[in-house]
Amino acid sequence: MRKIVVINQKGGAGKTTSAAMLAVGLSRKGKKVLLVDLDPQGNVAVWFDIPYEKNLYHLLVENAGFDECSYPLNNNLLVTPSDKTLAQSEIVMAGMGEGREKVLSKALAPVSNADFVILDCAPSLNLINLNAMLYSTEAVVPVSMDYLSLVGAREVIDNLTWVRDKMGHEVKVSMVIPTFYDKRDRKSQEVLETLSRHFGDKVTTPVRKNVTLAESVGAHQDIFTYAPKSYGAEDYMKIVDRALNG
Amino acid sequence: MRKIVVINQKGGAGKTTSAAMLAVGLSRKGKKVLLVDLDPQGNVAVWFDIPYEKNLYHLLVENAGFDECSYPLNNNLLVTPSDKTLAQSEIVMAGMGEGREKVLSKALAPVSNADFVILDCAPSLNLINLNAMLYSTEAVVPVSMDYLSLVGAREVIDNLTWVRDKMGHEVKVSMVIPTFYDKRDRKSQEVLETLSRHFGDKVTTPVRKNVTLAESVGAHQDIFTYAPKSYGAEDYMKIVDRALNG
Ligand SMILES: Nc1ncnc2c1ncn2[C@@H]1O[C@H](COP(=O)(O)OP(=O)(O)OP(=O)(O)O)[C@@H](O)[C@H]1O
Ligand SMILES: Nc1ncnc2c1ncn2[C@@H]1O[C@H](COP(=O)(O)OP(=O)(O)OP(=O)(O)O)[C@@H](O)[C@H]1O
Ligand SMILES: [Mg+2]
Numbered sequence A, B: 001m002r003k004i005v006v007i008n009q010k011g012g013a014g015k016t017t018s019a020a021m022l023a024v025g026l027s028r029k030g031k032k033v034l035l036v037d038l039d040p041q042g043n044v045a046v047w048f049d050i051p052y053e054k055n056l057y058h059l060l061v062e063n064a065g066f067d068e069c070s071y072p073l074n075n076n077l078l079v080t081p082s083d084k085t086l087a088q089s090e091i092v093m094a095g096m097g098e099g100r101e102k103v104l105s106k107a108l109a110p111v112s113n114a115d116f117v118i119l120d121c122a123p124s125l126n127l128i129n130l131n132a133m134l135y136s137t138e139a140v141v142p143v144s145m146d147y148l149s150l151v152g153a154r155e156v157i158d159n160l161t162w163v164r165d166k167m168g169h170e171v172k173v174s175m176v177i178p179t180f181y182d183k184r185d186r187k188s189q190e191v192l193e194t195l196s197r198h199f200g201d202k203v204t205t206p207v208r209k210n211v212t213l214a215e216s217v218g219a220h221q222d223i224f225t226y227a228p229k230s231y232g233a234e235d236y237m238k239i240v241d242r243a244l245n246g
Protein backbone atom coordinates (compact mmCIF):
# COMPACT_ATOMS: atom_id res chain seq x y z
CA MET A 1 0.00 0.00 0.00
CA ARG A 2 1.54 3.31 -1.06
CA LYS A 3 0.99 6.13 1.45
CA ILE A 4 1.58 9.51 -0.19
CA VAL A 5 1.56 12.96 1.43
CA VAL A 6 1.01 15.84 -1.04
CA ILE A 7 2.69 18.81 0.55
CA ASN A 8 4.03 22.36 0.03
CA GLN A 9 3.65 25.08 2.64
CA LYS A 10 3.17 27.68 -0.12
CA GLY A 11 -0.42 28.51 -0.82
CA GLY A 12 -1.83 27.79 -4.25
CA ALA A 13 1.02 25.52 -5.36
CA GLY A 14 -1.44 23.01 -6.87
CA LYS A 15 -1.60 20.55 -3.98
CA THR A 16 -5.34 19.84 -4.05
CA THR A 17 -5.46 19.70 -7.84
CA SER A 18 -2.50 17.29 -7.93
CA ALA A 19 -3.70 15.11 -5.05
CA ALA A 20 -7.21 14.83 -6.43
CA MET A 21 -6.24 14.29 -10.08
CA LEU A 22 -3.69 11.69 -9.06
CA ALA A 23 -6.34 9.94 -6.94
CA VAL A 24 -9.02 10.03 -9.64
CA GLY A 25 -6.59 9.01 -12.39
CA LEU A 26 -5.29 6.03 -10.41
CA SER A 27 -8.84 4.94 -9.59
CA ARG A 28 -9.75 5.08 -13.30
CA LYS A 29 -6.85 2.73 -13.96
CA GLY A 30 -8.37 0.19 -11.57
CA LYS A 31 -6.41 1.00 -8.41
CA LYS A 32 -8.15 1.21 -5.03
CA VAL A 33 -7.56 4.70 -3.69
CA LEU A 34 -8.35 6.65 -0.52
CA LEU A 35 -8.05 10.45 -0.75
CA VAL A 36 -7.95 12.27 2.59
CA ASP A 37 -8.46 16.05 2.76
CA LEU A 38 -6.33 17.45 5.61
CA ASP A 39 -7.29 21.08 5.07
CA PRO A 40 -10.04 22.92 7.00
CA GLN A 41 -10.77 24.74 3.72
CA GLY A 42 -12.30 21.40 2.71
CA ASN A 43 -11.68 22.02 -1.00
CA VAL A 44 -12.04 18.34 -1.98
CA ALA A 45 -15.65 18.06 -0.78
CA VAL A 46 -16.45 21.44 -2.33
CA TRP A 47 -14.90 20.44 -5.66
CA PHE A 48 -16.74 17.13 -5.99
CA ASP A 49 -19.90 18.29 -4.24
CA ILE A 50 -19.70 15.45 -1.73
CA PRO A 51 -22.70 15.38 0.63
CA TYR A 52 -21.13 14.23 3.89
CA GLU A 53 -21.87 14.07 7.58
CA LYS A 54 -18.95 12.68 9.54
CA ASN A 55 -15.55 13.69 8.33
CA LEU A 56 -11.87 13.66 9.29
CA TYR A 57 -12.58 15.52 12.53
CA HIS A 58 -14.85 12.70 13.73
CA LEU A 59 -12.31 10.09 12.65
CA LEU A 60 -9.46 11.82 14.46
CA VAL A 61 -10.97 12.96 17.73
CA GLU A 62 -14.41 11.45 18.14
CA ASN A 63 -13.44 7.83 17.54
CA ALA A 64 -15.84 7.46 14.62
CA GLY A 65 -15.29 4.39 12.46
CA PHE A 66 -13.44 4.76 9.18
CA ASP A 67 -16.50 3.60 7.21
CA GLU A 68 -18.63 6.41 8.68
CA CYS A 69 -16.08 9.01 7.55
CA SER A 70 -15.40 7.96 3.98
CA TYR A 71 -17.53 8.43 0.88
CA PRO A 72 -17.22 6.81 -2.56
CA LEU A 73 -16.50 9.08 -5.54
CA ASN A 74 -16.46 6.04 -7.83
CA ASN A 75 -16.07 2.25 -7.46
CA ASN A 76 -12.36 2.56 -6.75
CA LEU A 77 -12.09 5.86 -4.90
CA LEU A 78 -13.08 6.79 -1.35
CA VAL A 79 -12.76 10.31 0.04
CA THR A 80 -12.47 11.39 3.67
CA PRO A 81 -13.50 15.07 3.60
CA SER A 82 -12.69 17.93 5.96
CA ASP A 83 -14.11 21.33 6.80
CA LYS A 84 -13.78 24.00 9.50
CA THR A 85 -14.26 21.35 12.21
CA LEU A 86 -10.74 20.18 11.41
CA ALA A 87 -9.38 23.28 13.16
CA GLN A 88 -10.92 21.82 16.32
CA SER A 89 -9.00 18.55 15.78
CA GLU A 90 -5.75 20.51 15.73
CA ILE A 91 -6.61 22.08 19.09
CA VAL A 92 -7.62 18.78 20.70
CA MET A 93 -4.54 17.01 19.37
CA ALA A 94 -2.23 19.79 20.52
CA GLY A 95 -3.64 19.26 24.01
CA MET A 96 -2.79 15.54 24.04
CA GLY A 97 0.52 14.57 25.47
CA GLU A 98 2.46 11.71 23.97
CA GLY A 99 0.99 10.31 20.80
CA ARG A 100 -0.34 13.57 19.38
CA GLU A 101 1.69 13.03 16.17
CA LYS A 102 0.35 9.51 15.67
CA VAL A 103 -3.38 10.24 15.80
CA LEU A 104 -3.79 10.06 12.01
CA SER A 105 -1.75 6.85 11.75
CA LYS A 106 -3.99 5.27 14.39
CA ALA A 107 -7.16 6.50 12.71
CA LEU A 108 -6.07 5.15 9.30
CA ALA A 109 -4.79 1.83 10.67
CA PRO A 110 -7.99 -0.02 9.56
CA VAL A 111 -7.29 0.98 5.93
CA SER A 112 -5.54 -2.06 4.51
CA ASN A 113 -7.04 -2.95 1.15
CA ALA A 114 -6.19 0.31 -0.63
CA ASP A 115 -3.45 0.42 -3.25
CA PHE A 116 -2.89 4.13 -2.63
CA VAL A 117 -3.68 6.46 0.28
CA ILE A 118 -3.22 10.09 -0.77
CA LEU A 119 -3.17 12.92 1.80
CA ASP A 120 -3.89 16.49 0.61
CA CYS A 121 -2.24 18.93 3.05
CA ALA A 122 -3.16 22.46 4.06
CA PRO A 123 -0.64 25.26 3.35
CA SER A 124 0.61 25.31 6.94
CA LEU A 125 3.25 24.05 9.35
CA ASN A 126 0.94 22.30 11.78
CA LEU A 127 0.39 19.21 13.87
CA ILE A 128 -1.96 17.60 11.32
CA ASN A 129 0.69 17.91 8.60
CA LEU A 130 3.23 16.35 10.95
CA ASN A 131 0.78 13.49 11.49
CA ALA A 132 0.52 13.20 7.70
CA MET A 133 4.29 12.99 7.28
CA LEU A 134 4.55 10.34 10.02
CA TYR A 135 1.84 8.21 8.38
CA SER A 136 3.29 8.42 4.86
CA THR A 137 6.20 6.69 3.20
CA GLU A 138 6.46 9.04 0.22
CA ALA A 139 5.96 12.74 -0.50
CA VAL A 140 4.73 14.40 -3.67
CA VAL A 141 5.63 18.10 -3.86
CA PRO A 142 3.72 20.34 -6.29
CA VAL A 143 5.71 23.51 -7.04
CA SER A 144 4.26 26.42 -8.98
CA MET A 145 6.61 28.25 -11.32
CA ASP A 146 7.55 31.14 -9.06
CA TYR A 147 10.27 31.95 -6.55
CA LEU A 148 8.14 31.74 -3.39
CA SER A 149 6.87 28.27 -4.25
CA LEU A 150 10.51 27.14 -4.66
CA VAL A 151 11.11 28.51 -1.15
CA GLY A 152 8.13 26.42 0.04
CA ALA A 153 9.52 23.30 -1.63
CA ARG A 154 12.86 23.89 0.07
CA GLU A 155 11.07 24.05 3.42
CA VAL A 156 9.33 20.74 2.70
CA ILE A 157 12.74 19.10 2.30
CA ASP A 158 13.94 20.67 5.56
CA ASN A 159 10.81 19.41 7.33
CA LEU A 160 11.16 15.88 5.96
CA THR A 161 14.82 15.88 6.99
CA TRP A 162 13.80 16.96 10.49
CA VAL A 163 11.19 14.18 10.67
CA ARG A 164 13.84 11.67 9.60
CA ASP A 165 16.56 12.89 11.97
CA LYS A 166 14.47 13.79 15.00
CA MET A 167 11.72 11.19 14.75
CA GLY A 168 13.45 8.38 12.90
CA HIS A 169 10.80 8.21 10.16
CA GLU A 170 11.80 8.26 6.50
CA VAL A 171 9.54 9.82 3.87
CA LYS A 172 11.13 9.81 0.46
CA VAL A 173 10.23 12.44 -2.12
CA SER A 174 8.88 10.37 -4.99
CA MET A 175 7.69 13.18 -7.30
CA VAL A 176 8.15 16.93 -7.63
CA ILE A 177 5.38 18.27 -9.87
CA PRO A 178 5.99 21.58 -11.68
CA THR A 179 2.60 23.35 -11.83
CA PHE A 180 1.22 26.40 -13.68
CA TYR A 181 3.95 25.90 -16.27
CA ASP A 182 3.93 28.31 -19.20
CA LYS A 183 6.71 27.78 -21.71
CA ARG A 184 6.39 31.37 -22.98
CA ASP A 185 7.44 32.71 -19.57
CA ARG A 186 11.15 32.86 -18.99
CA LYS A 187 10.29 32.60 -15.27
CA SER A 188 8.64 29.17 -15.80
CA GLN A 189 11.75 27.95 -17.60
CA GLU A 190 14.08 29.26 -14.88
CA VAL A 191 12.10 27.71 -12.04
CA LEU A 192 11.86 24.40 -13.93
CA GLU A 193 15.65 24.38 -14.43
CA THR A 194 16.19 25.10 -10.73
CA LEU A 195 13.89 22.22 -9.79
CA SER A 196 15.70 19.87 -12.18
CA ARG A 197 19.04 20.86 -10.74
CA HIS A 198 17.91 20.04 -7.20
CA PHE A 199 15.57 17.12 -7.77
CA GLY A 200 16.85 15.51 -10.95
CA ASP A 201 14.65 12.76 -12.25
CA LYS A 202 12.07 13.14 -9.48
CA VAL A 203 10.72 16.11 -11.45
CA THR A 204 7.65 15.01 -13.40
CA THR A 205 6.36 16.31 -16.69
CA PRO A 206 5.18 19.88 -15.99
CA VAL A 207 1.45 20.56 -15.56
CA ARG A 208 0.79 23.40 -17.95
CA LYS A 209 -1.22 26.46 -16.88
CA ASN A 210 -4.61 25.49 -18.29
CA VAL A 211 -7.83 27.24 -17.40
CA THR A 212 -9.87 24.03 -17.86
CA LEU A 213 -8.27 22.77 -14.61
CA ALA A 214 -9.75 25.74 -12.73
CA GLU A 215 -13.06 25.40 -14.61
CA SER A 216 -13.42 21.71 -13.69
CA VAL A 217 -13.69 22.76 -10.03
CA GLY A 218 -16.66 25.07 -10.65
CA ALA A 219 -18.19 22.27 -12.75
CA HIS A 220 -17.68 19.86 -9.82
CA GLN A 221 -15.88 17.34 -12.04
CA ASP A 222 -12.41 15.87 -12.33
CA ILE A 223 -10.44 17.01 -15.37
CA PHE A 224 -10.66 13.62 -17.15
CA THR A 225 -14.45 13.86 -17.12
CA TYR A 226 -14.71 17.62 -17.67
CA ALA A 227 -12.22 17.98 -20.52
CA PRO A 228 -10.61 14.64 -21.45
CA LYS A 229 -8.65 16.13 -24.37
CA SER A 230 -7.32 19.16 -22.46
CA TYR A 231 -3.68 19.77 -21.59
CA GLY A 232 -4.72 19.43 -17.93
CA ALA A 233 -6.05 15.90 -18.50
CA GLU A 234 -3.05 14.99 -20.65
CA ASP A 235 -0.45 16.26 -18.16
CA TYR A 236 -2.06 14.67 -15.11
CA MET A 237 -2.57 11.35 -16.91
CA LYS A 238 1.19 11.24 -17.61
CA ILE A 239 1.78 11.79 -13.90
CA VAL A 240 -0.69 9.01 -13.03
CA ASP A 241 1.18 6.64 -15.40
CA ARG A 242 4.46 7.62 -13.81
CA ALA A 243 3.04 6.93 -10.33
CA LEU A 244 1.83 3.52 -11.53
CA ASN A 245 5.25 2.60 -12.82
CA GLY A 246 7.13 4.23 -9.93
CA MET B 1 -4.41 55.49 11.80
CA ARG B 2 -5.86 52.91 9.41
CA LYS B 3 -5.41 49.31 10.54
CA ILE B 4 -5.89 46.91 7.66
CA VAL B 5 -5.91 43.10 7.71
CA VAL B 6 -5.20 41.48 4.31
CA ILE B 7 -6.92 38.14 4.43
CA ASN B 8 -8.18 35.15 2.44
CA GLN B 9 -7.91 31.58 3.71
CA LYS B 10 -7.26 30.33 0.16
CA GLY B 11 -3.61 29.82 -0.62
CA GLY B 12 -2.04 31.88 -3.38
CA ALA B 13 -4.86 34.44 -3.61
CA GLY B 14 -2.35 37.30 -3.82
CA LYS B 15 -2.38 38.37 -0.16
CA THR B 16 1.35 38.99 0.27
CA THR B 17 1.66 40.68 -3.12
CA SER B 18 -1.31 42.94 -2.39
CA ALA B 19 -0.29 43.73 1.22
CA ALA B 20 3.30 44.53 0.24
CA MET B 21 2.52 46.53 -2.91
CA LEU B 22 -0.13 48.51 -1.04
CA ALA B 23 2.39 49.19 1.74
CA VAL B 24 5.21 50.19 -0.61
CA GLY B 25 2.92 52.27 -2.83
CA LEU B 26 1.47 54.19 0.12
CA SER B 27 4.97 54.83 1.51
CA ARG B 28 6.08 56.19 -1.87
CA LYS B 29 3.19 58.66 -1.66
CA GLY B 30 4.56 59.96 1.64
CA LYS B 31 2.43 57.96 4.08
CA LYS B 32 4.01 56.37 7.16
CA VAL B 33 3.37 52.63 6.92
CA LEU B 34 4.02 49.54 9.04
CA LEU B 35 3.77 46.17 7.25
CA VAL B 36 3.52 43.13 9.54
CA ASP B 37 4.07 39.63 8.19
CA LEU B 38 1.81 37.19 10.10
CA ASP B 39 2.84 34.10 8.15
CA PRO B 40 5.49 31.60 9.29
CA GLN B 41 6.41 31.27 5.60
CA GLY B 42 7.95 34.72 6.13
CA ASN B 43 7.53 35.68 2.47
CA VAL B 44 7.91 39.44 3.10
CA ALA B 45 11.45 39.16 4.51
CA VAL B 46 12.38 36.70 1.75
CA TRP B 47 10.99 39.00 -0.96
CA PHE B 48 12.80 42.13 0.20
CA ASP B 49 15.88 40.33 1.47
CA ILE B 50 15.52 41.91 4.91
CA PRO B 51 18.39 40.94 7.25
CA TYR B 52 16.64 40.68 10.61
CA GLU B 53 17.20 39.32 14.07
CA LYS B 54 14.15 39.80 16.26
CA ASN B 55 10.83 39.40 14.57
CA LEU B 56 7.10 39.08 15.28
CA TYR B 57 7.67 36.05 17.50
CA HIS B 58 9.84 38.10 19.86
CA LEU B 59 7.33 40.96 19.82
CA LEU B 60 4.40 38.66 20.62
CA VAL B 61 5.75 36.26 23.20
CA GLU B 62 9.16 37.44 24.38
CA ASN B 63 8.19 40.99 25.27
CA ALA B 64 10.72 42.50 22.90
CA GLY B 65 10.23 46.18 22.15
CA PHE B 66 8.58 47.23 18.92
CA ASP B 67 11.72 49.05 17.76
CA GLU B 68 13.79 45.87 18.07
CA CYS B 69 11.34 43.99 15.83
CA SER B 70 10.83 46.41 12.96
CA TYR B 71 13.13 47.25 10.07
CA PRO B 72 12.99 50.13 7.58
CA LEU B 73 12.45 49.29 3.91
CA ASN B 74 12.50 53.01 3.07
CA ASN B 75 12.04 56.31 4.93
CA ASN B 76 8.30 55.79 5.26
CA LEU B 77 7.97 52.02 5.58
CA LEU B 78 8.78 49.69 8.47
CA VAL B 79 8.44 45.92 8.28
CA THR B 80 7.98 43.43 11.13
CA PRO B 81 9.05 40.11 9.60
CA SER B 82 8.13 36.54 10.53
CA ASP B 83 9.55 33.08 9.99
CA LYS B 84 9.12 29.54 11.34
CA THR B 85 9.43 30.85 14.90
CA LEU B 86 5.93 32.28 14.47
CA ALA B 87 4.54 28.75 14.73
CA GLN B 88 5.90 28.77 18.28
CA SER B 89 3.96 31.98 19.03
CA GLU B 90 0.74 30.26 17.99
CA ILE B 91 1.45 27.43 20.47
CA VAL B 92 2.33 29.78 23.34
CA MET B 93 -0.70 31.98 22.69
CA ALA B 94 -3.03 28.98 22.49
CA GLY B 95 -1.81 28.03 25.94
CA MET B 96 -2.71 31.41 27.43
CA GLY B 97 -6.11 31.76 28.97
CA GLU B 98 -7.99 35.00 28.69
CA GLY B 99 -6.35 37.56 26.46
CA ARG B 100 -4.94 35.14 23.89
CA GLU B 101 -6.80 36.97 21.09
CA LYS B 102 -5.47 40.36 22.15
CA VAL B 103 -1.75 39.64 22.15
CA LEU B 104 -1.15 41.33 18.81
CA SER B 105 -3.21 44.39 19.78
CA LYS B 106 -1.13 44.72 22.96
CA ALA B 107 2.13 44.25 21.07
CA LEU B 108 1.22 46.89 18.49
CA ALA B 109 -0.16 49.38 21.03
CA PRO B 110 3.06 51.48 20.92
CA VAL B 111 2.56 52.06 17.19
CA SER B 112 0.85 55.44 17.03
CA ASN B 113 2.54 57.61 14.42
CA ALA B 114 1.79 55.38 11.43
CA ASP B 115 -0.81 56.41 8.85
CA PHE B 116 -1.36 52.76 7.88
CA VAL B 117 -0.69 49.43 9.60
CA ILE B 118 -1.05 46.55 7.14
CA LEU B 119 -1.20 42.92 8.31
CA ASP B 120 -0.37 40.15 5.80
CA CYS B 121 -2.13 36.95 6.93
CA ALA B 122 -1.22 33.31 6.44
CA PRO B 123 -3.65 31.06 4.53
CA SER B 124 -5.10 29.56 7.71
CA LEU B 125 -7.86 29.74 10.27
CA ASN B 126 -5.71 30.32 13.34
CA LEU B 127 -5.31 32.29 16.53
CA ILE B 128 -2.86 34.76 15.00
CA ASN B 129 -5.35 35.63 12.25
CA LEU B 130 -8.04 36.11 14.90
CA ASN B 131 -5.65 38.47 16.69
CA ALA B 132 -5.20 40.29 13.38
CA MET B 133 -8.95 40.70 12.88
CA LEU B 134 -9.37 41.99 16.44
CA TYR B 135 -6.60 44.58 15.97
CA SER B 136 -7.87 45.84 12.61
CA THR B 137 -10.69 48.13 11.66
CA GLU B 138 -10.77 47.22 7.97
CA ALA B 139 -10.20 44.14 5.83
CA VAL B 140 -8.79 43.91 2.30
CA VAL B 141 -9.62 40.63 0.58
CA PRO B 142 -7.57 39.57 -2.47
CA VAL B 143 -9.48 37.01 -4.54
CA SER B 144 -7.90 35.14 -7.44
CA MET B 145 -10.10 34.45 -10.46
CA ASP B 146 -11.12 30.90 -9.61
CA TYR B 147 -13.96 29.17 -7.81
CA LEU B 148 -12.00 28.04 -4.74
CA SER B 149 -10.73 31.54 -4.03
CA LEU B 150 -14.35 32.78 -4.13
CA VAL B 151 -15.14 30.09 -1.53
CA GLY B 152 -12.23 31.47 0.56
CA ALA B 153 -13.57 35.01 0.26
CA ARG B 154 -16.98 33.83 1.40
CA GLU B 155 -15.36 32.28 4.46
CA VAL B 156 -13.64 35.58 5.26
CA ILE B 157 -17.04 37.27 5.40
CA ASP B 158 -18.38 34.51 7.65
CA ASN B 159 -15.36 34.90 9.95
CA LEU B 160 -15.69 38.69 10.12
CA THR B 161 -19.40 38.30 10.88
CA TRP B 162 -18.54 35.86 13.66
CA VAL B 163 -15.98 38.30 15.11
CA ARG B 164 -18.62 41.06 15.04
CA ASP B 165 -21.44 39.00 16.55
CA LYS B 166 -19.48 36.91 19.06
CA MET B 167 -16.75 39.35 20.03
CA GLY B 168 -18.42 42.69 19.40
CA HIS B 169 -15.64 43.94 17.11
CA GLU B 170 -16.44 45.41 13.72
CA VAL B 171 -14.04 45.05 10.80
CA LYS B 172 -15.45 46.49 7.63
CA VAL B 173 -14.38 45.14 4.25
CA SER B 174 -12.90 48.18 2.55
CA MET B 175 -11.56 46.56 -0.65
CA VAL B 176 -11.95 43.28 -2.51
CA ILE B 177 -9.06 42.95 -4.95
CA PRO B 178 -9.54 40.66 -7.99
CA THR B 179 -6.13 39.08 -8.68
CA PHE B 180 -4.62 37.05 -11.54
CA TYR B 181 -7.21 38.61 -13.84
CA ASP B 182 -7.01 37.60 -17.50
CA LYS B 183 -9.66 39.15 -19.72
CA ARG B 184 -9.24 36.40 -22.34
CA ASP B 185 -10.46 33.78 -19.83
CA ARG B 186 -14.17 33.44 -19.56
CA LYS B 187 -13.53 32.16 -16.00
CA SER B 188 -11.90 35.48 -15.01
CA GLN B 189 -14.91 37.37 -16.31
CA GLU B 190 -17.36 35.09 -14.48
CA VAL B 191 -15.55 35.32 -11.16
CA LEU B 192 -15.27 39.11 -11.51
CA GLU B 193 -19.00 39.36 -12.15
CA THR B 194 -19.73 37.19 -9.11
CA LEU B 195 -17.52 39.42 -6.95
CA SER B 196 -19.22 42.55 -8.26
CA ARG B 197 -22.63 41.09 -7.51
CA HIS B 198 -21.68 40.38 -3.91
CA PHE B 199 -19.35 43.24 -3.10
CA GLY B 200 -20.50 46.03 -5.41
CA ASP B 201 -18.26 49.05 -5.34
CA LYS B 202 -15.82 47.54 -2.84
CA VAL B 203 -14.33 45.61 -5.77
CA THR B 204 -11.18 47.38 -6.95
CA THR B 205 -9.70 47.54 -10.40
CA PRO B 206 -8.50 43.99 -11.17
CA VAL B 207 -4.82 43.15 -10.87
CA ARG B 208 -3.99 41.54 -14.17
CA LYS B 209 -2.01 38.29 -14.36
CA ASN B 210 1.45 39.71 -15.06
CA VAL B 211 4.64 37.71 -14.80
CA THR B 212 6.66 40.81 -13.79
CA LEU B 213 4.87 40.65 -10.40
CA ALA B 214 6.28 37.15 -9.84
CA GLU B 215 9.68 38.19 -11.24
CA SER B 216 9.94 41.17 -8.88
CA VAL B 217 10.04 38.71 -5.95
CA GLY B 218 13.05 36.83 -7.29
CA ALA B 219 14.67 40.22 -7.99
CA HIS B 220 13.99 41.23 -4.36
CA GLN B 221 12.27 44.45 -5.43
CA ASP B 222 8.79 45.93 -5.27
CA ILE B 223 7.01 46.17 -8.62
CA PHE B 224 7.27 49.99 -8.84
CA THR B 225 11.07 49.73 -8.71
CA TYR B 226 11.41 46.52 -10.75
CA ALA B 227 9.06 47.39 -13.61
CA PRO B 228 7.48 50.85 -13.17
CA LYS B 229 5.69 50.70 -16.54
CA SER B 230 4.30 47.18 -16.12
CA TYR B 231 0.63 46.30 -15.76
CA GLY B 232 1.48 45.09 -12.24
CA ALA B 233 2.77 48.53 -11.24
CA GLU B 234 -0.12 50.28 -12.97
CA ASP B 235 -2.82 48.12 -11.38
CA TYR B 236 -1.39 48.30 -7.87
CA MET B 237 -0.84 52.06 -8.11
CA LYS B 238 -4.55 52.50 -8.90
CA ILE B 239 -5.34 50.47 -5.78
CA VAL B 240 -2.95 52.62 -3.72
CA ASP B 241 -4.71 55.76 -4.99
CA ARG B 242 -8.06 54.27 -4.11
CA ALA B 243 -6.84 53.44 -0.59
CA LEU B 244 -5.62 57.04 -0.22
CA ASN B 245 -8.97 58.43 -1.18
CA GLY B 246 -10.99 55.79 0.68
N1 LIG C 1 -2.27 24.00 -14.06
C1 LIG C 1 -3.27 24.81 -13.67
N2 LIG C 1 -3.76 25.73 -14.53
C2 LIG C 1 -4.76 26.57 -14.18
N3 LIG C 1 -5.35 26.56 -12.97
C3 LIG C 1 -4.92 25.66 -12.07
C4 LIG C 1 -3.88 24.74 -12.37
N4 LIG C 1 -3.66 23.96 -11.26
C5 LIG C 1 -4.54 24.39 -10.34
N5 LIG C 1 -5.30 25.41 -10.81
C6 LIG C 1 -6.30 26.19 -10.07
O1 LIG C 1 -5.54 27.09 -9.25
C7 LIG C 1 -6.11 27.19 -7.93
C8 LIG C 1 -5.07 26.74 -6.88
O2 LIG C 1 -4.81 25.36 -7.01
P1 LIG C 1 -4.96 24.34 -5.78
O3 LIG C 1 -6.19 24.66 -4.99
O4 LIG C 1 -4.84 22.94 -6.31
O5 LIG C 1 -3.65 24.71 -4.94
P2 LIG C 1 -3.34 24.32 -3.43
O6 LIG C 1 -1.86 24.21 -3.29
O7 LIG C 1 -4.14 23.10 -3.02
O8 LIG C 1 -3.88 25.59 -2.63
P3 LIG C 1 -3.98 25.73 -1.03
O9 LIG C 1 -2.59 26.15 -0.59
O10 LIG C 1 -5.03 26.79 -0.82
O11 LIG C 1 -4.37 24.37 -0.49
C9 LIG C 1 -7.37 26.33 -7.95
O12 LIG C 1 -8.48 27.17 -8.22
C10 LIG C 1 -7.14 25.37 -9.11
O13 LIG C 1 -8.37 24.96 -9.72
N1 LIG D 1 -1.12 39.33 -10.72
C1 LIG D 1 -0.13 38.44 -10.66
N2 LIG D 1 0.40 37.94 -11.80
C2 LIG D 1 1.39 37.02 -11.75
N3 LIG D 1 1.93 36.53 -10.63
C3 LIG D 1 1.44 37.00 -9.45
C4 LIG D 1 0.40 37.96 -9.40
N4 LIG D 1 0.12 38.22 -8.10
C5 LIG D 1 0.95 37.44 -7.37
N5 LIG D 1 1.74 36.70 -8.18
C6 LIG D 1 2.72 35.67 -7.78
O1 LIG D 1 1.93 34.52 -7.44
C7 LIG D 1 2.43 33.90 -6.26
C8 LIG D 1 1.34 33.88 -5.17
O2 LIG D 1 1.06 35.21 -4.74
P1 LIG D 1 1.13 35.62 -3.18
O3 LIG D 1 2.31 34.97 -2.53
O4 LIG D 1 1.03 37.09 -3.10
O5 LIG D 1 -0.21 34.94 -2.64
P2 LIG D 1 -0.60 34.68 -1.12
O6 LIG D 1 -2.09 34.74 -1.04
O7 LIG D 1 0.15 35.60 -0.21
O8 LIG D 1 -0.11 33.18 -0.90
P3 LIG D 1 -0.10 32.39 0.52
O9 LIG D 1 -1.48 31.84 0.65
O10 LIG D 1 0.95 31.33 0.33
O11 LIG D 1 0.26 33.40 1.59
C9 LIG D 1 3.67 34.68 -5.85
O12 LIG D 1 4.81 34.01 -6.37
C10 LIG D 1 3.49 36.04 -6.53
O13 LIG D 1 4.73 36.64 -6.85
MG1 LIG E 1 -5.39 22.82 -1.35
Ligand SMILES: [Mg+2]
Pocket: B015, B016, B017, B039, B043, B121, B122
Ligand atom coordinates in the same frame (compact mmCIF):
# COMPACT_ATOMS: atom_id res chain seq x y z
MG1 LIG F 1 1.31 35.17 1.49
